[in-house]
Amino acid sequence: MENSFAEQGRWRDIDNLLSRPGNIVGPGFEPSPQLRQEIGEFARVLVVGAGGLGCELLKDLALSGFPNIDVIDMDTIEISNLNRQFLFRLQDVGKSKAEVAAKRVMERVSGVNITPHFCRIEDKEINFYNDFNIIVLGLDSIEARSYINSVACTFLEFDSEDNPIPETIKAMVDGGTEGFKGHARVILPGMTPCFECTIWLFPPQVKYPLCTLAETPRTPAHCIEYAHLIKWSEVHSGKAFDPDDPEHMQWVYTQALKRAELFGIAGVTYSLTQGVVKNIIPAIASTNAIISATCALEALKLVSGCSKTLSNYMTYNGVVGTHIKVADFVRETDCLVCGPGTLIDLDISTTLSQFIEILGQHPKLLVMKSSITHRGTNLYMQSPPILEEMTRPNLHLPLHELMGGVPDDTIHASGMAVRDGKKTSCLRKLRVKFKGLPDGTTEMGTTSVCKELEPDLN
Template identity: 65%
Template sequence: MAVSEPSRSRDLDKLLLRPGHIIGPNFEPGPELREAIKESVKVLVVGAGGLGCELLKDLALTGFPNLDVIDMDRIEVTNLNRQFLFRLEDVGKPKAEVAAKRVMERVNGVNITPHFCRIEDKPLDFYSDFNIIVLGLDSIEARSYINGVACGFLGLTSLPGFCHSISETPRTAAHCIEYAHLIKWDEVHSGKSFDPDNPEDMQWVYSEAVKRAELFGIPGVTYSLTQGVVKNIIPAIASTNAIISAACALETLKIVSDCSKTLSNYLTYNGVEGLHTKVTEFVRDKDCLVCGPGVLIELEKSVTLKKFIDQLEDHPKLLLTRVSVSHRGKNLYMQAPPVLEEMTRSNLDLPLFDLMGGISKDIVHVNGVAAKVTRSNLV
C-alpha cells in the first residue's frame, strides 16, 4: 500500500485548524482561516540581506503567498557567507530582485514583488497597502524611519532600538567612539563634514577613539566596532538570522490569525546562553515624538529650510543634532550619505513653505523618524 506524501501545510494546519488553550480572543479555526490568509494578507519585508533572505523563505513556507520586498543594495561577494539565496553569479545584481526570484523558484504558489530602491523613495501610501511590515534591517536610522511610518498608520508600533550615549567619563567602547565621532571631529576639522564612507575619515575616528579608551582604561575599541557605532549598523551572523527570522514569521502568523497569543513583549537571543523572554506591558508616552501628538512649530512663509533646521537643533524638547528632513517621501535635506547631502544642499536657502508645495500644515520626517513636527499658521 502506497503511503501518501504529507501535505506541505500539515504543521501549519495544526495551528490553524484546531482549537487550543492559548489562542487569541478572535481565533476561529478552520480551512477558511487558512484561505483568508492566502487571499487577503499582504506582507512587506524591508531588507533582503541576511535577515531578509531568511524572512522571505520563512514567510513563504508559513503560508503567506503575497509578499513584497524592498532593498536598495546590490549583492557583494562578502554577502555570500550568510545570505543563502545568493550565488557567485549574482554579484552586482539587486538583492531584492534575486531574493524574490529564488524563493519563488522553490516555493510554489508564492508571488513576491521586489522593489530595488531606498525605503524613503516610496510614498507613504505605498506602506499603507500592507497588513504587516516585517523588518530585516541592520540600520537603526532605517528601522526608526519605518517605525515612524507605521506609527502614522497604526498608532503604535514597537521595533528594536539601540542607543549609544556620549559621556564625559566614558564607560564603554561605544562612548569613546561617539566622542571621537561627534565631538572630537568637529573640534579638529572645523567646517568639514564627516564622511562615513571615506576610509580615511573612519580611520581617524577609530584612532581617536583608541586614544580616549586608553586614557580611561576601556578595552574593546576596534575598527569594526567603530564602523558599526558610527554607521548605526547592527551586526548579524547566519545562525542568528535564522533564529530571529523564525520568531518573526511565527509572530506574523499569530498576529494575522490569532491562533496563539503574541509575545509580551520581547524576545532576546543570547547565543550560547539561549533565549530570554519577558512580560512587559508597554505604556504609551504622551510626549513621544513618534506616536504622540508631536511638536507644534509656527513659522512664517519666508523661513528657509536652514532656519527651520536651526530651530529644531535649538529646540529644548527635541534635542536633535545633524538634522535631516523629508516631506511626503521627498528628501528636503539629508546629512548623509555625502552624495545625498550634496544633492539636497541647495534646498537649505529655499523657503520651507515652497518646498512643502504650499501646504500650510503638515508633517515632516526628521532624522529618519516620523516625528510629526507640525507647522501651522504659515502666514
C-alpha cells in the same frame, strides 16, 4: 488558482493551527479550513531588508502561508554575505539582494509571489508603506529602523479621547542580531512601545574623542580612526573616503600601521581596520535563523490570531548558556513619533515658510528642511525639483488657509534631524492649533478620521 485539495495537503501542518479552535489564542481568532486562503487573499507583508535576517524572513513567511510579499533593499550581494545569506551564491555577487532573494524563494516555493524593490527605503512614497498589513524589519541600522517606525506611525490616528483607532494601527515586527545574541519585538503603534519609545535599548555607537586620536592613542582602533578620520582628509583634500574601495581601505590600514609603530602599539591588522572603519557587526547564520523564525511566527499570529502574540520584546542570548527573556515594555505616552503628535500653537497669519522655520527651531523637534503634507496633500515638497516648483507658491500663504480653515488638525513634516552627530531622515506628526479664531470655532471638528488613508486590517 492551484488545485485546492492538493494545496490543502501541502499545508497540512499550518492548516491544523488555523482551522482548529483553541483556548490560548489571540483576540478575534476565527478558526476555519479556509483561513489560510483568506489570509493569502488579504494579507500583504513587507520585508524591509534582504540581508541575513531578510533571506530567512522571506523563506519563513513564504512557508507560513503568506503568498503576497514585498521586499525592499538597496544593497547588492557581497562575498562576505555568503556565510549566512543562504539565498545567494558566488555568481550572484554584485546583483541586487532584493531581486535575487525574491527570485530564489519564488523558484522553490510555488504559488508565492514576491515583489522586489531595489531602492532606498526613503525613495518610496510614504503611501507605498500603507499598502501593507504588516511590516517585518530585518535591518542592522538604527537609522533605518527609526525611519520605517516613523512612517508606520504616521498612519496612526487617535479618536477624540486620544485612544488609537484600531484600523489605523500598522503592525511591525522587528528583529536584530549581533553574534550569538538577538532580539525580536512586536510593535503595534499606539498600543505597545514604538521603536522611538525605547530608543535607549540601543547603546550609542562607540566614538573616540578626537584629542585621544590625535594626541594619546593607546589602542589599534585609535590608530585606525586617526588614519580614517584625520589623516585621510589631510592628505586627500576634497576626496571623500569610500569604505567599499579596497584601495582606500588599504591606505588607511598602511597609515594606521605606521602610526601604531610610531607609538609602540601592537595589533593593527587589515581585518581590524575594516571592522573599525565599517563598524562591522559580527553575524552568523544560526542567530539570524532564530530571530527571523520568531519574527515570522509573530507575523502569522498577528494576522491570524492563531495564538497569543509576543508582548512585546524578546531577547535571545547564546553566549554563555542559552537565555531567552521576554520584557513587556510600556509606551511613552508623549512619544514624539507614536503619540498623538507634538502640539504646536500657531497664529492664523503664520505662513507655510514661517511654519517650516518654526519646526527647525522647535526644541523638541529640530527638523530641518521639512516637506509638509496635510491629509495626503503636499503643501510643500523640498524635492524632486518639479514638485518643489509646483508647491513653492504655497510658501508665502498662511498655513491656516492651506489647511482649509480648520481650527486644528494633524500635519506631517518630513525632513532632516541630527542624531548622534549624524544627519538622518525623519518624519514627525504634528498637531497644529490656531490661535486668534472667532469664538466657538475651536471646539468644533477636532480630529476626524482621515479619508485618504483606508483602514488596512480587515
